[in-house]
Amino acid sequence: MAEMKKITLLLLALLALPLARAETLLVAAASDLTYCIDELGAAFGKQVPGAQLKVSLGSSGNFFAQIKNGAPYDVFMSADMSYPARLAQEGVADGATLAPYALGRIALWSLDARFDLAQGMQVLKDPRITRIAIANPEFAPYGRAARAALQHHRLWDTLKDKLVFGENISQTAQFVQTGNAQVGIVSGATLSSPRLKGMGSRYMIAETDTPPIEQGAIVTQHGKTNALAPLFMQFLRSQAARDIFARGGFGLPRAKAVPAA
Amino acid sequence: MTDWSFPPELWSAVGLTLRLALVSSLVLLVLGIPLANWLNTSRFRGVILIETLVSLPIVLPPTVIGFYLLMVMAPQQPVGAAWVSVFGHPLPFSFAGLVAGSVIYSLPFAVQPFQAAFRGVGRETIQSGLALGLTRRQVFWSIVLPLSKHGILTGVSLSFAHTMGEFGVVLMLGGNIPGQTRVASIALYDEAQKLNYGSAHAYAIVLLAISFSILVGIAFLQRKQHAILLSN
Numbered sequence: 001m002a003e004m005k006k007i008t009l010l011l012l013a014l015l016a017l018p019l020a021r022a023e024t025l026l027v028a029a030a031s032d033l034t035y036c037i038d039e040l041g042a043a044f045g046k047q048v049p050g051a052q053l054k055v056s057l058g059s060s061g062n063f064f065a066q067i068k069n070g071a072p073y074d075v076f077m078s079a080d081m082s083y084p085a086r087l088a089q090e091g092v093a094d095g096a097t098l099a100p101y102a103l104g105r106i107a108l109w110s111l112d113a114r115f116d117l118a119q120g121m122q123v124l125k126d127p128r129i130t131r132i133a134i135a136n137p138e139f140a141p142y143g144r145a146a147r148a149a150l151q152h153h154r155l156w157d158t159l160k161d162k163l164v165f166g167e168n169i170s171q172t173a174q175f176v177q178t179g180n181a182q183v184g185i186v187s188g189a190t191l192s193s194p195r196l197k198g199m200g201s202r203y204m205i206a207e208t209d210t211p212p213i214e215q216g217a218i219v220t221q222h223g224k225t226n227a228l229a230p231l232f233m234q235f236l237r238s239q240a241a242r243d244i245f246a247r248g249g250f251g252l253p254r255a256k257a258v259p260a261a
Numbered sequence: 262m263t264d265w266s267f268p269p270e271l272w273s274a275v276g277l278t279l280r281l282a283l284v285s286s287l288v289l290l291v292l293g294i295p296l297a298n299w300l301n302t303s304r305f306r307g308v309i310l311i312e313t314l315v316s317l318p319i320v321l322p323p324t325v326i327g328f329y330l331l332m333v334m335a336p337q338q339p340v341g342a343a344w345v346s347v348f349g350h351p352l353p354f355s356f357a358g359l360v361a362g363s364v365i366y367s368l369p370f371a372v373q374p375f376q377a378a379f380r381g382v383g384r385e386t387i388q389s390g391l392a393l394g395l396t397r398r399q400v401f402w403s404i405v406l407p408l409s410k411h412g413i414l415t416g417v418s419l420s421f422a423h424t425m426g427e428f429g430v431v432l433m434l435g436g437n438i439p440g441q442t443r444v445a446s447i448a449l450y451d452e453a454q455k456l457n458y459g460s461a462h463a464y465a466i467v468l469l470a471i472s473f474s475i476l477v478g479i480a481f482l483q484r485k486q487h488a489i490l491l492s493n
Binding site for chain 1: 331332334335336337338350351353354432436437438450451453454455456
């Protein structure tokens with residue numbers, strides 16, 4: 001009988017566990033945040049003592065589908081604005097909370113010393129370049145930006161046959177890093193990663209060459225009951241967060257950047 | 262259910278998948294027969310290690326194969342450079358690269374049915390061939406091989422079907438080039454990324470139908486091989 005009581009108590013204790021949820025925030029974060037999300041979590045923990053981020057990193061398109069189908073994330077940090085906007089339309093996220101938190105930047109990157117990237121985009125005309133890696137412009141935001149930059153410099157049509165497409169920006173960088181593509185258009189965030197810092201030569205593509213790659217965050221329907229969610233959204237606009245994004249190779253949205261009190 | 266749509270690329274991507282599966286299974290037919298026979302008859306002590314290597318792709322994630330091919334075949338690496346000097350272009354991002362990956366990936370699915378079929382030919386059959394004055398080689402080509410034809414067909418069809426189901430190798434190594442490396446399984450993944458679930462369904466149904474038909478064919482062949490060996 002005493003055993004029974006112990007087990008019942010244990011079960012009750014387990015039931016009470018979800019109450020501790022308010023201390024943790026489940027964040028679905030776009031892959032390009034890989035290298036700054038830990039720092040963001042630590043800074044957020046400093047601002048809101050005891051708060052903890054539980055982060056899942058992945059493709060924004062996959063997160064879109066998962067959240068639409070009831071995945072229990074509280075906040076979705078997308079690599080673009082359209083996925084979170086569509087979630088709001090579908091009624092599974094709170095449209096009023098949608099705000100850009102960072103701007104993606106793209107850069108030319110090569111490990112091949114024969115190519116002088118300081119020339120900018122025109123270096124791609126070099127006939128010795130036979131493979132150029134970009135992210136898939138059909139669905140990857142950085143791929144769309146790469147295509148826009150190539151079109152802006154009237155290079156798209158002539159170079160189309162030299163392009164290989166990464167599934168995402170990391171695979172695009174991987175094609176360059178393994179030497180299978182001589183040059184790639186990758187993200188500033190990838191190049192700021194500890195592994196790639198200082199490796200090869202790079203050329204940041206002007207922000208005016210492409211439409212801005214706005215990255216938006218939104219609180220999901222599931223996250224509405226988590227008291228940390230609005231605090232985190234506010235934190236993303238704070239100077240502390242903006243510094244982390246800037247160091248991580250991102251541009252910053254002009255937005256109503258009110259430093260958090 | 263999402264609304265249906267036929268993506269314009271459907272047949273070219275499915276065609277590419279079928280072409281990849283066909284070329285890979287033909288390469289496996291040519292490589293697999295002598296390899297299977299050698300594994301069965303070799304007195305070499307390390308043969309079990311080779312046999313294990315051949316079986317490895319059954320359990321190995323295809324991404325491992327894709328990853329190492331990408332690393333080793335890069336034009337700066339010795340093997341990759343040798344490839345470029347012979348064929349003129351690097352292996353990754355090409356149809357030939359996918360064939361190389363698929364041959365490794367589907368190797369056991371061809372070799373194991375070949376081995377089983379060769380082993381199924383009775384010792385007496387082989388002995389009587391030798392008694393007639395045939396060499397071992399002649400016995401293999403004129404007696405064992407014809408008796409194993411259904412097992413060989415099974416191996417070829419299995420490796421064909423397995424290559425159809427390939428995703429990880431192509432994802433790592435393909436570079437997603439339409440008409441060259443964007444096979445149906447990758448196109449399906451891309452459509453799902455684009456949230457075009459209707460098109461994704463179209464790819465999925467076509468792949469499902471083809472794979473199912475092949476497996477039915479294989480089941481049929483296996484019964485036939487069994488009957489041949491029993492009547493023998």
